[in-house]
Amino acid sequence: MKIRQRLALRFMFVSALITGTILIIIYFFTRGFVHADFIDRLTQQSSLEVLHYASPQVRDVMPSGTFNLVNPSISIFSESGTLLHRQGDFHIPDTWVTFLKTNDLFNAERGEYSTVGRKHVINGNLYLIFVSDKDLPGERELNFLLRAIIAGWIISLVLSYLTGLYFSGNALQPMKHVVNEVNQITQDNLGYRLKMDKDAASVDEIDELILTFNALLTRIERAFITQKRFVQNASHELKTPLTAIMAEVELALARDRSMEEYRRTLHVVLQETERLASTTQELLLLARLEERAHKTELDSVDVIEVLDRTLASFSLHHPEREVVKEGKTSAVYIQGNAQLLQTAFLNILDNAYKYSNDKIKITLTSKPKEIAITIRDFGIGIPSSELNQVRSPLYRGSNASTIPGAGLGLSLVDRIISVNNGQFEIYSEEGKGTACVIKLPVI
Known part of the structure; x- marks a missing residue:
C-alpha cells in the first residue's frame, strides 16, 4: 500500500473516530432530552386527568389530548390505595401504589411503557394518579435520527477518505518530483544535484530531504573519486616495481653477463620485489581495517x-x-x-x-x-x-x-x-x- 493511501486511511480513521464520537454524544443527549420531555408531558397529563376526575367540567376547557400522548393508561387511587378510576390496559402493581403513599413522586420504566406517579389534593381529597404510555412519536424521531446519524457517518467516511487522498496527493507531489530527479542520477553524473524551488530560509520537510540527499550525493561522489584515484594510484604503485623487474630481467637475458652484473640485476629485482610486497601488505592491512573496523x-x-x-x-x-x-x-x-x-x-x-x-x-x-x-x-x-x-x-x-x-x-x-x-x-x-x-x- 502506498503512502498516499495509508495517509488517506489514517485521516479517514481519525475523522471517523471524531465524527462518530460527536454523533454518539448528540444522539444520547437528544435521547435524554426526548425522554425528559415525555416524562414532563406524562406529569402534566397526570395533573389534567385528576382534574377531569374530580371536576368533570374542566374536560370541556382542557381536553385529554392536550399533551400529545398517543394512548395513555390512567389509574387513580384514593389515599387508602383503593382504585377509583382506570383507563387503558396498563396495570399498576400494588408496590407502586404503596411507594407513592409515602413519597411525592414516582417514575418507572417497564417494557416499552414509561410511568409517572403523582399526589394531587383537590377539594380536600388526596388522590394518587399514575399515567403510563409508550412514547411512539419520540421513538420514531430517535430512530430517524439514528438512521440519519449512521448514513451521515458513512458518508463522512467516504468524504474523509477522498479528501485524505486529495490532500495527501498534493502533499506528496514534491516527492514524485524528487523521485523523478533521483532516477536520472547514474554513476556517470554523480555531480547532478536535486533542485529546490525555495530559498534556504523557507525550507520545509521535502526541502530538508533534498538538502540531505544532496549532501549524501556529495559524499558518494567524493567516495567514488577517492576510490577511482585509489585504483589509479594503486595500479601505478604496483606497476612501477613490476616494470622495473621486467626491465632488469629482459636486460639480463639480452646477452651473457658477468657474475657481478647478474648479482646487480638480482639485487634490483629483490629490492623491487620487497617494495611490491610492502605495498601489497599495506593495501591488504588498510582494506582489512576498513572491513573489520x-x-x-x-x-x-x-x-x-x-x-x-x-x-x-x-x-x-x-x-x-x-x-x-x-x-x-x-x-x-x-x-x-x-x-x-x-x-x-x-x-x-x-x-x-x-x-x-x-x-x-x-x-x-x-x-x-x-x-x-x-x-x-x-x-x-x-x-x-x-x-x-x-x-x-x-x-x-x-x-x-x-x-x-x-x-x-x-x-x-x-x-x-x-x-x-x-x-x-x-x-x-x-x-x-x-x-x-x-x-x-x-x-
Whole structure:
C-alpha cells in the first residue's frame, strides 16, 4: 500500500473516530432530552386527568389530548390505595401504589411503557394518579435520527477518505518530483544535484530531504573519486616495481653477463620485489581495517611499552638516526591493539626517517584521561594546501615525488588510531618539518 493511501486511511480513521464520537454524544443527549420531555408531558397529563376526575367540567376547557400522548393508561387511587378510576390496559402493581403513599413522586420504566406517579389534593381529597404510555412519536424521531446519524457517518467516511487522498496527493507531489530527479542520477553524473524551488530560509520537510540527499550525493561522489584515484594510484604503485623487474630481467637475458652484473640485476629485482610486497601488505592491512573496523579486538595495553618496542626495532634497522624521547616513562594503559599501534608508530618513524636527515623527537604528554604522543621530524614538511589530503590512501605530497614510498603510511596510521578510539593530528610547515600527534584515552 502506498503512502498516499495509508495517509488517506489514517485521516479517514481519525475523522471517523471524531465524527462518530460527536454523533454518539448528540444522539444520547437528544435521547435524554426526548425522554425528559415525555416524562414532563406524562406529569402534566397526570395533573389534567385528576382534574377531569374530580371536576368533570374542566374536560370541556382542557381536553385529554392536550399533551400529545398517543394512548395513555390512567389509574387513580384514593389515599387508602383503593382504585377509583382506570383507563387503558396498563396495570399498576400494588408496590407502586404503596411507594407513592409515602413519597411525592414516582417514575418507572417497564417494557416499552414509561410511568409517572403523582399526589394531587383537590377539594380536600388526596388522590394518587399514575399515567403510563409508550412514547411512539419520540421513538420514531430517535430512530430517524439514528438512521440519519449512521448514513451521515458513512458518508463522512467516504468524504474523509477522498479528501485524505486529495490532500495527501498534493502533499506528496514534491516527492514524485524528487523521485523523478533521483532516477536520472547514474554513476556517470554523480555531480547532478536535486533542485529546490525555495530559498534556504523557507525550507520545509521535502526541502530538508533534498538538502540531505544532496549532501549524501556529495559524499558518494567524493567516495567514488577517492576510490577511482585509489585504483589509479594503486595500479601505478604496483606497476612501477613490476616494470622495473621486467626491465632488469629482459636486460639480463639480452646477452651473457658477468657474475657481478647478474648479482646487480638480482639485487634490483629483490629490492623491487620487497617494495611490491610492502605495498601489497599495506593495501591488504588498510582494506582489512576498513572491513573489520568494528570487530577489532582491543585489550588492556601499556602504550609506553609498545612505543619502546617500536623504537628498539626502528633503531635496529636505522642505528645511525638519533631518536630523542622526552616525557613520561612509566606505564600508561589504554584499551587498544598492541600490534596495530606498533604498526602506526613504525609508519610515522619511517616517514620521519625518509623525509628528514635530522634527529627525530618524541614527546609524551600525559593527562588524567588521555596520553598524547608527538613524533616530530625536521625535514621537508608538507605543503599547507595538501595537509587535508595526506591521509588519503596512496596520496603523496608534491614535494616528495623523488623519495621512494607508496603514500599509504599516514592513511594506515589514521585508520589504526581511529580503530583504537584515539585521535590523529598532523601539523607541518614546508621546509621545517612535520609533527604527528597521537591522542589515546587512558583507562
